[in-house]
Amino acid sequence: MATIADVASYTGLSRATVSRVINDYPHVSKDKRELVHEAMKELGYFPNTSARNLRNRRxxxxxxxxxxxxxxxxxxxxxxxxxxxxxxxxxxxxxxxxxxxxxxxxxxxxxxxxxxxxxxxxxxxxxxxxxxxxxxxxxxxxxxxxxxxxxxxxxxxxQVQGSYLGTKHLIERGHQRLAYCMGSTSGLSNDRRKGFFQAVHEAGLEVKSEWIFHDTYTMEDGVKTFNKILSLTERPTAIFTGGDEVAAAMVKEAKRNGLDVPGEMAILGFDDQPIASMIEPELTTIYQPxxxxxxxxxxxxxxxxxxxxxxxxxxxxxxxxxxxxxxxx
Amino acid sequence: MATIADVASYTGLSRATVSRVINDYPHVSKDKRELVHEAMKELGYFPNTSARNLRNRRxxxxxxxxxxxxxxxxxxxxxxxxxxxxxxxxxxxxxxxxxxxxxxxxxxxxxxxxxxxxxxxxxxxxxxxxxxxxxxxxxxxxxxxxxxxxxxxxxxxxQVQGSYLGTKHLIERGHQRLAYCMGSTSGLSNDRRKGFFQAVHEAGLEVKSEWIFHDTYTMEDGVKTFNKILSLTERPTAIFTGGDEVAAAMVKEAKRNGLDVPGEMAILGFDDQPIASMIEPELTTIYQPxxxxxxxxxxxxxxxxxxxxxxxxxxxxxxxxxxxxxxxx
DNA sequence: ATGATGTTTGTAATCGATTTCATGAAATCG
DNA sequence: CGATTTCATGAAATCGATTACAAACATCAT
CATH class of the missing domain: 3.40.50.2300 (Response regulator)
Known part of the structure; x- marks a missing residue:
């Protein structure tokens, strides 16, 4: 591999001048500049990134x-x-x-x-x-x-606002018993819960602890959780999910069980992923840019x-x- | 930032020895090795990757x-x-x-x-x-x-085998008029076409040129192409698509038009993406690992x-x- | 004791660029 | 025209590691 020193000696100039040409610095005469460019092409020279990084500390x-x-x-x-x-x-x-x-x-x-x-x-x-x-x-x-x-x-x-909006929407649709699915216990997750309960309390509703589900991330989690919800004696009529994948899986599982969505069970997604508008019925969801x-x-x-x-x-x-x-x- | 030289002078050793410790080379006495480790911790030293890359040419x-x-x-x-x-x-x-x-x-x-x-x-x-x-x-x-x-x-x-399998499957289901959607004109795309036509010719079928569609990549492309297919006077009964997104969009568009899938139109996906098993009806598709x-x-x-x-x-x-x-x- | 062998460590060159400083030439100014 | 500024270029230091080579020392067999 050709180095800057090769270009320098090939042109009879110093490394400093070659470097100036490479970096498009001023104070290099036009003819030398061209000379260097030709030499670089001739020798197949490319500046070595590791060397530059070392020197530039970047x-x-x-x-x-x-x-x-x-x-x-x-x-x-x-x-x-x-x-x-x-x-x-x-x-x-x-x-x-x-x-x-x-x-x-x-x-x-x-x-x-x-x-x-x-x-x-x-x-x-x-x-x-x-x-x-x-x-x-x-x-x-x-x-x-x-x-x-x-x-x-x-x-x-x-997230507070997002989940508040979604939850309020469910409530406005007339739902009184809401299930809530969350992912981890991160800050993001806390915020969503905050927005959810804000809307819930504003409406004077109650959310039973058995309507709250943890660690729901994937489609499989969605299926499992949905079946847990189905088996509840006092069954919620709407589900707030933590993501579109979970929601999509739930919609599917609902249909497999002969339940009408949203008639018998409303399902709210999160993210607005492409899948949200592909499934049937299309997901109501929270768009995250x-x-x-x-x-x-x-x-x-x-x-x-x-x-x-x-x-x-x-x-x-x-x-x-x-x-x-x-x-x- | 501490450098290897700092560690060297701190320990009273040479940079060479410090380097040997960093890279876990043999021929360093146990006590010096520990000494260096302590010094590195003490000084908050971390080897600079750019410098190593330059020297190691990697x-x-x-x-x-x-x-x-x-x-x-x-x-x-x-x-x-x-x-x-x-x-x-x-x-x-x-x-x-x-x-x-x-x-x-x-x-x-x-x-x-x-x-x-x-x-x-x-x-x-x-x-x-x-x-x-x-x-x-x-x-x-x-x-x-x-x-x-x-x-x-x-x-x-x-790809030849994959599209051959898929096409043969469509033919075995009784379809005689097959539409074919392709992406670019890459090697991959050529192979798929090859497999498709291999199955088609084996079955003695004919594929009209107006049943072949180019540059179909996205869901929007799927919708557009599907409508073109619908408007054909001699309409195909099955569609070979280049990807699940396109296929999923077509399934949806078919339903929107009141067409039964697969009854009135069979649609074959490609890739086996998560979406394939989420939509209704689930996509028959080619699994690509x-x-x-x-x-x-x-x-x-x-x-x-x-x-x-x-x-x-x-x-x-x-x-x-x-x-x-x-x-x- | 002698030489062979192996371990531990250091000196200095090297990887390939950028940049500071110095120097001479050219341009500008009063 | 002399002083000052600007331009063009090079020498050499520098960024922070690795490594070939050499030297000092210990170990061991003969």
Whole structure:
């Protein structure tokens, strides 16, 4: 491989001048500039990124932590991040945490060892105290996540409002007995519960503890949970799910059991994934602009790197969610 | 940031010895080894990846070219790649080509500038002559793609067999007039057509040119194409689609038009994405083990890097597809 | 005691760029 | 025209690691 030294000696110039040409710096005469360009082409020279990174103390790489690549909502966020990254000449490193605390911390190593310039979390597994020390090594942005004590920029969707809207909608449809499915016990999940109960209490309704279900993520979880609901003596008439996959699976299971949706059971999704408008009846759901928060998070990241913004002080950007009324409620 | 030199002077040892400890090399006395470990902890030292990459001429990074992150089949491949990458201490850089030739070539720059050790294509836009020169800079693997003149390892699914199976199934169900939807004019696409026509000719059937549709990728394409099919005077009774999204959209559009699926129109998907078993009626489709080929491709990539395998000689690994019979045919 | 062998450690070169500083030439100014 | 500024270029230090080679020392067999 040709190096900058080869180009220098080939042209009879110094490495400094060649470097100036490569980086399009001023103060290089036109003829030398052309000379260098020709030599680079002739020798098949390409600047070595590792060498540049070392010298520049920059990699133009961001690590994006994501629970699962196969979750469409997260790839939507990823897509939003990628768009802005590309505009800024940044590349993305994918870090699938598989919701493991250990893996999450391992990926933070990339930051310590300066393999990346920063990290964007699209979900967070560890407590903030575990993460906090890493902020010393570069910008960390929370995207679609929130921690009260986190001292970093956060971009999130207003989950309280989203679940409030959805729940209120169910109540307005006349439902009195609501089942509630949640995922983990994360900040995001807490917010949703908050919005849910806010609407419930406003309406003066009661939610029995056996109508609340934990750890519902996948389609299988949806099927299982739905059957649990069916077997209840005092059965809810509407279900608030934590995601469209779960909701879709429930709709399907309902039909398999000969139940009319929404007549005998109303089902509310979350996310507005493509599947929501493909199934029959189409899902009423909460639209989450995943690409939007992804893009915002990446913009903020760039601002941090450019020094336009402090990356170790808390800031929260909150985007609204909206209800998409279709046929399942 | 502490450097290896800091650790060296802190311990009174040389950088060489510290380096030996970092890399777990032999010939370092036990007490010095511990001394170094303590010093590293004390100083908060972490080896700088750019410096190591420069010296080792390795980045432990692969670029994965993918048309769209939001396509579930490709994220499945990505997932397979990631699994094997992780086992080998490799990180993935995502490169969304958005099916653009220009972008594809831009990403190959990462290879020339040694930002990555190699590239995995999950789809290919340019002609092979355009790509070929880049093979000089590191391993290039074709995953889910095939080019006759490519002189690199390829892992692919037997598309001929897959579409043959699907088409034969439609014919066995008694269909005589088959519509065929294809995507681009890639190698993959050609193979599918081959399998399709093989089954068609075996059965002595004829396929009118107006039953063949190009550039059908998305759900919207599915809706449009379906309506074109409906408006034909001599209307096909079965549709071979290029993907589950298209098929799902068609099923929906059929129902909207009051057509019975599969009674009045049979629809065959491709991929077996989650959506295939969520819609009503469930899609008969061709299962493609995306994670499997992803993993295989990454394994081959590792073999190339380790020198166990030549990366500039053609080799083809072909995995079988299977027909999943459900309710849409 | 002699030489062979193996362990432990250090010196200095190297990977391939960027950048500071210095120097001479050219352009500009009063 | 002399002083000052700007332009063009190069020498050499630097970024932070790894590694070839050499040296000092210990161990062991003969």
């Amino acid at each position: 990699t133009n790489l961001v690590a994006v932590l994501i629970p699962r690549l196969t979750n469409p909502f997260f790839t939507l966020i990823l897509d939003g991040i990628e768009k802005v990254a590309e505009e800024n000449g940044f590349q993305l490193i994918i870090c699938q945490t598989k919701s493991s605390k250990k893996k999450e911390l391992e990926f933070l190593n990339l930051l310590q060892t300066k393999q990346v310039d920063g990290v964007i979390f699209t979900s967070i597994e560890n407590n903030w105290e575990e993460i906090q020390p890493y902020t010393a090594h570069g910008p960390i942005i929370l995207c679609n996540e929130y921690h009260h004590d986190a001292t970093v920029p956060m971009v999130r969707l207003n 995943g690409d939007e928060i992804g893009g915002r998070a990446m913009s903020i990241f760039m601002d941090c790197l450019k020094g336009k913004r402090d990356h170790v002080s808390k800031s929260v950007m909150e985007l609204p969610l909206s209800l998409v009324i279709r046929k399942s409620t | 980045t432990n990074l692969v670029a994965v070219l993918i048309p769209r992150l939001t396509n579930p089949f490709f994220t499945l491949i990505l997932d397979g790649i990631e699994k094997v990458a992780e086992e080998n201490g490799f990180q993935l850089i995502i490169c969304q080509t958005k099916s653009s030739k220009k972008k594809e070539l831009e990403f190959l720059n990462l290879l020339q500038t040694k930002q990555v050790d190699g590239v995995i294509f999950t789809s290919i836009e340019n002609n092979w002559e355009e790509i070929q020169p880049y093979t000089a800079h590191g391993p290039i693997i074709l995953c889910n793609e095939y080019h006759h003149d490519a002189t690199v390892p390829m892992v692919r699914l037997n 995306g994670d499997e080929i992803g993993g295989r491709a990454m394994s081959i990539f590792m073999d190339c890097l380790k020198g166990k395998r030549d990366h500039v000689s053609k080799s083809v690994m072909e995995l079988p597809l299977s027909l999943v019979i459900r309710k849409s045919t």
